[in-house]
Amino acid sequence: MVTTDLSNALIKADSLCVSIKNKSILKNLSFHVDTGEIYALLGGNGAGKSTTLKTLLGFNTPSSGSVTIEGKEVNQALNFVRGKTAYLPESATLYSHLTARENVNYFLSLADIKKTDDEINQAFDRVALQADARDRHMQTYSKGMRQKTAIALAILREAPIFLLDEPTSGLDPVAIDEFNQLVRELASTGATILMVTHDVYGACQVANRIGLLRDGELVGEFAAAENSRIDTEQVHAAFAQRGTA
Amino acid sequence: MSQNNLSKIIIVAKDEWRYWLRSKLAISVMAIGLLLTLSSVIVTSINMMELSHARHELQEDAEETFVEQPDRHPHRMVHYGHYAFRTPAPLSILDPGIDAYTGNSIFLEGHRQNSAMFADQKQGTALTQLGSLTPAFIVQTLAPLLLILIGYSSVSRERESQTLTYLLSQGTSGNTLILGKGLALLSVIGLILAPLAVAALISLHDGESITAVLAFILGYGLYLSVWALLVLLFSSALSKNSESFTALAFVWILLCVVMPRVASTTAATSVPAAGKLETDFAVIAELRKLGDGHNAADPAFDKLKAELLEKYNVDSIDQLPVNYRGIIASAAEAELTHVLNEFAEQRMQTELSQIHVSRQFGWLSPMVAIRSLSMLVVGTSIETHHRFLREAEALRFEFVQALNKVHVEKLSYQDDMNRNKDAAATQKARVSAENWQVLEDFNFEVDKAKQRMQRSLAAFLQLLLWIVLLVVAIRTIGKRLI
Numbered sequence: 252m253v254t255t256d257l258s259n260a261l262i263k264a265d266s267l268c269v270s271i272k273n274k275s276i277l278k279n280l281s282f283h284v285d286t287g288e289i290y291a292l293l294g295g296n297g298a299g300k301s302t303t304l305k306t307l308l309g310f311n312t313p314s315s316g317s318v319t320i321e322g323k324e325v326n327q328a329l330n331f332v333r334g335k336t337a338y339l340p341e342s343a344t345l346y347s348h349l350t351a352r353e354n355v356n357y358f359l360s361l362a363d364i365k366k367t368d369d370e371i372n373q374a375f376d377r378v379a380l381q382a383d384a385r386d387r388h389m390q391t392y393s394k395g396m397r398q399k400t401a402i403a404l405a406i407l408r409e410a411p412i413f414l415l416d417e418p419t420s421g422l423d424p425v426a427i428d429e430f431n432q433l434v435r436e437l438a439s440t441g442a443t444i445l446m447v448t449h450d451v452y453g454a455c456q457v458a459n460r461i462g463l464l465r466d467g468e469l470v471g472e473f474a475a476a477e478n479s480r481i482d483t484e485q486v487h488a489a490f491a492q493r494g495t496a
Numbered sequence: 497m498s499q500n501n502l503s504k505i506i507i508v509a510k511d512e513w514r515y516w517l518r519s520k521l522a523i524s525v526m527a528i529g530l531l532l533t534l535s536s537v538i539v540t541s542i543n544m545m546e547l548s549h550a551r552h553e554l555q556e557d558a559e560e561t562f563v564e565q566p567d568r569h570p571h572r573m574v575h576y577g578h579y580a581f582r583t584p585a586p587l588s589i590l591d592p593g594i595d596a597y598t599g600n601s602i603f604l605e606g607h608r609q610n611s612a613m614f615a616d617q618k619q620g621t622a623l624t625q626l627g628s629l630t631p632a633f634i635v636q637t638l639a640p641l642l643l644i645l646i647g648y649s650s651v652s653r654e655r656e657s658q659t660l661t662y663l664l665s666q667g668t669s670g671n672t673l674i675l676g677k678g679l680a681l682l683s684v685i686g687l688i689l690a691p692l693a694v695a696a697l698i699s700l701h702d703g704e705s706i707t708a709v710l711a712f713i714l715g716y717g718l719y720l721s722v723w724a725l726l727v728l729l730f731s732s733a734l735s736k737n738s739e740s741f742t743a744l745a746f747v748w749i750l751l752c753v754v755m756p757r758v759a760s761t762t763a764a765t766s767v768p769a770a771g772k773l774e775t776d777f778a779v780i781a782e783l784r785k786l787g788d789g790h791n792a793a794d795p796a797f798d799k800l801k802a803e804l805l806e807k808y809n810v811d812s813i814d815q816l817p818v819n820y821r822g823i824i825a826s827a828a829e830a831e832l833t834h835v836l837n838e839f840a841e842q843r844m845q846t847e848l849s850q851i852h853v854s855r856q857f858g859w860l861s862p863m864v865a866i867r868s869l870s871m872l873v874v875g876t877s878i879e880t881h882h883r884f885l886r887e888a889e890a891l892r893f894e895f896v897q898a899l900n901k902v903h904v905e906k907l908s909y910q911d912d913m914n915r916n917k918d919a920a921a922t923q924k925a926r927v928s929a930e931n932w933q934v935l936e937d938f939n940f941e942v943d944k945a946k947q948r949m950q951r952s953l954a955a956f957l958q959l960l961l962w963i964v965l966l967v968v969a970i971r972t973i974g975k976r977l978i
Contacts, residue, residue: 305661305978308664308665310661310664310665310978330667333664333665333666333667334667336665338661338662338665338666340658340661340662341658342658344657344658344659344662345659345662346511346515346659347657348514348515348518348519349511349514357507357511358663358666360507361504361507361508361663361666361667361668362666362667363500363503363504401662408666414665
């Protein structure tokens with residue numbers, strides 16, 4: 252297990268409890284994500300992964316405990332938090348009646364951000380979205396291409412925090428590799444990334460740390476050794492151990 | 497509202513339009529709506545203008561024909577009769593209101609109060625029933641359906657495709673999103689109302705008041721805004737497009753089809769009105785108590801006879817300096833008119849009470865509210881029709897009594913009594929055609945705009961209440977939108 256040093260924490264959940272329709276979803280959940288870190292919250296269906304992300308975005312109100320981003324309580328600084336975060340839902344659904352460029356322009360204009368065509372093309376280049384696809388309606392896009400567009404948008408918004416919901420589900424192996432590479436590249440430029448996933452192997456390949464979520468509780472946390480990724484076997488073992496306890 | 501927020505609302509509205517322009521369904525629905533309104537405005541305007549022109553001409557013809565009658569016995573002219581035509585209100589090109597059902601002209605004759613006739617709805621063949629697709633009907637009934645078809649998925653679509661969470665997570669508030677969608681729907685309302693507004697403005701040339709024109713446009717703007725808000729409310733509150741569409745279709749049926757009928761049924765039940773046959777029998781029974789104006793010897797006039805003999809200090813009616821038969825005709829007409837007017841007033845009061853009950857349903861259905869508002873502002877409501885009946889009746893009584901006066905003063909009792917003896921006597925019992933100049937010009941004008949506004953105030957308040965309640969509901973949902 253890792254030791255907790257909260258001095259550098261950009262995202263912090265402290266004894267977080269969330270109930271939805273009188274059902275307790277998150278129970279005393281505590282974790283933190285440091286600046287430039289990739290943190291994967293790993294868990295099965297119904298573990299509370301998406302609820303955690305939505306609580307970080309201020310869509311759920313904690314029944315107790317706290318959740319902060321850059322030290323600010325999420326529900327008391329919604330605009331600040333949403334300005335700092337780039338959220339990618341499980342199916343990165345942008346508008347299918349628009350092209351990738353139109354989607355990006357639309358969301359940027361709503362965020363009151365002005366970018367030139369060159370800057371937008373640079374962002375598309377960075378996420379490796381094919382040039383001939385950028386002015387095509389998104390209804391023809393694969394999930395991977397949609398994710399790339401969404402990440403390009405996040406880059407253009409200059410959001411320092413990425414919240415990714417099951418980012419690799421439904422992607423083919425090549426697309427997963429491309430995505431992981433992109434996530435690492437983002438982290439290397441200082442972006443802080445919290446991803447929730449049920450993909451153990453994917454999480455181990457990309458994350459610096461992994462938190463194990465079961466029934467709304469954090470049941471384990473693992474850190475990667477320097478310059479290496481997390482040991483998949485170790486995660487499996489921890490999950491299994493906890494499950495039989 | 498900050499400048500920044502306003503620009504975001506406009507951005508959302510523009511995107512909604514972009515979505516509609518790229519969606520064949522939305523474009524088709526808008527095109528159909530625009531075409532229907534436009535064609536209906538043109539067809540109804542031409543129809544009503546022709547009708548107005550025709551009624552004006554017919555009124556002049558009727559007056560000319562009457563005064564051009566040859567020398568006759570004055571009582572024959574009483575039965576020859578005359579017509580009163582109601583020229584349509586300038587704005588009735590958009591909402592003929594009850595005119596289409598009540599009729600627009602009355603045959604005026606002695607001893608009778610005829611009903612209005614030539615109602616468009618009774619004249620039409622099956623083919624011409626298409627003529628009832630008036631602009632008012634289209635905007636009141638079909639435009640809400642068009643708004644539903646265009647907007648039912650405006651917010652639920654975002655939720656269903658998860659773009660809603662994405663939008664909100666990027667700092668766009670739920671209320672901004674809903675306001676943007678609402679602004680887009682308002683612009684559609686502007687499109688639907690444009691032909692109506694242009695036609696309403698054209699009616700200014702026919703003497704309509706600017707207040708009435710603006711109130712008419714405002715009323716329909718408020719009504720369609722209620723529907724835009726209903727569409728937004730259901731689209732925001734329900735999670736699926738199918739749920740939103742089904743709920744809105746149900747609401748349309750309830751508010752546009754069921755409630756107006758419930759309103760009229762409740763009105764008819766709570767304020768029962770006697771049937772025509774029942775009323776006719778009651779009228780006949782009352783009239784039988786009066787004397788027969790054609791029979792100078794009727795004992796019912798004995799008192800009058802005695803008074804006259806005393807007044808003129810003579811022993812018999814043939815010594816009177818005036819025609820006794822004419823006096824009896826005049827007195828009988830006055831008594832008969834009094835009775836008929838009492839029944840007519842009773843009937844009109846019942847109709848008014850019923851309509852007042854029916855109008856209260858505007859608090860429950862915006863369709864009922866706009867229907868009342870539209871007819872009241874245009875001047876095609878029951879109140880205006882009643883005034884037409886009263887004015888036509890006043891005209892009838894005036895000309896019949898004017899002819900009775902001619903009978904009294906211009907024809908001697910002896911000549912009158914001997915009129916059927918031979919051809920020469922018949923000729924002698926005629927009075928000069930110069931005496932037919934008894935008709936006052938009948939020019940029925942729509943009520944003053946101020947009076948129409950006062951009458952329609954409640955309907956305006958009903959629509960405003962709907963808007964306030966819906967805005968509160970939408971704002972509440974907008975804060976919790978996810």
